[in-house]
Amino acid sequence: MSIAAGLLQAQTARFEQVDPLLPAAAAPPEGDVLTAALADGERVAGVVARGRYETGTAPTLWSARDVVELHPLVGASGGAGMDALLRELRRMLDRGAPGADSSCVVTWPSRDVEASEPLLAHGFAPLSTLAVRVTAAEPEPAGDLAVRLATSRDLAVALELELAELAYSAMVGAAIDRPNARRIKRAGLTRHLEQGDPVWLGERDGVVVGLAHGRLVDAGPGAPAGARLRAGCWGYVNCVSVRPDARGTGVGRRLMAVAHRELARLGATSTFLYYNPPNPLASVFWPRQGYRPLWTIWEVRPAGALR
Ligand SMILES: CC(C)(COP(=O)(O)OP(=O)(O)OC[C@H]1O[C@@H](n2cnc3c(N)ncnc32)[C@H](O)[C@@H]1OP(=O)(O)O)[C@@H](O)C(=O)NCCC(=O)NCCS
CATH class of the missing domain: 3.40.630.30 (Gcn5-related N-acetyltransferase (GNAT))
Structure with a gap:
């Protein structure tokens, strides 16, 4: 099994553990691949997809125009994996970041609170939530x-x-x-x-x-x-x-x-x-x-x- 497939499987198992309403972890879209090694030798990966919304389009009313979206593949590594990936993302942005009307975005299971600390430490704000109602x-x-x-x-x-x-x-x-x-x-x-x-x-x-x-x-x-x-x-x-x-x-x-x-x-x-x-x-x-x-x-x- 490739590293990505193994991470995806481990991530699905983790999602099942943190929240029964989550679907299986989705394969990331096309983009630039980031990898990082953790202290214990475990490897994590992520895909950075860059998007641009043109003036006059509906998404510009809920999003910055230039979006750098990280799709983490951190398996079961929790906060340590997220932190390692965000460091790599910072290095990537050092080589060129979009202008004022831009954002970095990470969408992550709300109940996987181990990821919250590194996200906050790297400057992220929990700006929106996708909420569900099951009755x-x-x-x-x-x-x-x-x-x-x-x-x-x-x-x-x-x-x-x-x-x-x-x-x-x-x-x-x-x-x-x-x-x-x-x-x-x-x-x-x-x-x-x-x-x-x-x-x-x-x-x-x-x-x-x-x-x-x-x-x-x-x-x-x-x-x-x-x-x-x-x-x-x-x-x-x-x-x-x-x-x-x-x-x-x-x-x-x-x-x-x-x-x-x-x-x-x-x-x-x-x-x-x-x-x-x-x-x-x-x-x-x-x-x-x-x-x-x-x-x-x-x-x-x-x-x-x-x-
Ligand atoms: C959010 C919004 C749609 C709620 O509609 P509303 O008619 O004001 O809400 P209701 O009077 O039906 O209140 C329902 C519950 O919300 C809470 N609530 C509503 N207004 C509140 C207020 N000013 N302060 C505290 N709680 C409030 C109450 O707990 C109330 O619960 P209860 O009466 O069952 O105990 C309305 O306030 C609004 O248009 N806000 C601005 C736009 C917005 O934020 N839209 C939602 C974007 S996701």
Whole structure:
């Protein structure tokens, strides 16, 4: 067995040990290979994939434009393996780091806390988490807030709510409120409404006060989501936003109760979403709705700030 295959197998075994909801460790993509030897002679490896998002594209609203993403293959070596790889990554960046609008990214199982210490020591922040919710059955939603599906006629009000969420998230996490955000969001929302992805609107006295936007994602073998989620039909909660003057009054809770029941009805057996741990509303709200961290997305911005 090659070193990479052995490390991948050991990494899958470690993932199974730290969190039963993790899928098997995914083979890294194409990129520059890093290797390192640990004090006990064990070898670890990683692949560094560099990506660039062009101006005006949706990912620029949640990511730096130049991304240096490390895919660690540390097997069962824990924190020591992660530390050794991050030292190698620093050496690689010494030979050339991207500019100001850049980041280093490592996505790692949230419960593998042995990796947290080296990530923090090298300057990474836990900017986002992919959180999951697994329940046996969805109860009938409680509450009397009217919730209905948006149509393309609701584009303007839905867009304002999505932009309000972006503005808030940009203060507390990975999101970036770029000058062309309105145009990018409008294009995305138009497409989602046209293709029939559910966007739920909560109304109080006939006024829209909140939005939840979701869709179904297949995490079957070979699907991109399969690297992060166990095989199955997942409900993805893309954006939830409540008008500032209506926050904390049960709108978000009621919207999510409806969204969870409807996503289950459409075939989702579990749901997932991303939130930012530094977001003081989302970090309370999502665990209250039954979500818990599966993956943590660690970032250093700009990439050259890696220690
Ligand atoms: C996060 C957000 C969608 C929650 O919606 P909401 O309508 O304000 O939340 P609710 O009133 O339904 O509150 C539900 C739970 O969240 C918690 N919560 C909500 N607002 C809170 C606040 N201001 N302080 C502390 N806890 C709060 C409460 O624990 C509440 O639980 P409980 O009433 O069941 O005990 C909303 O605050 C929002 O739009 N925030 C800005 C944008 C954002 O962060 N979106 C999410 C990005 S992932």
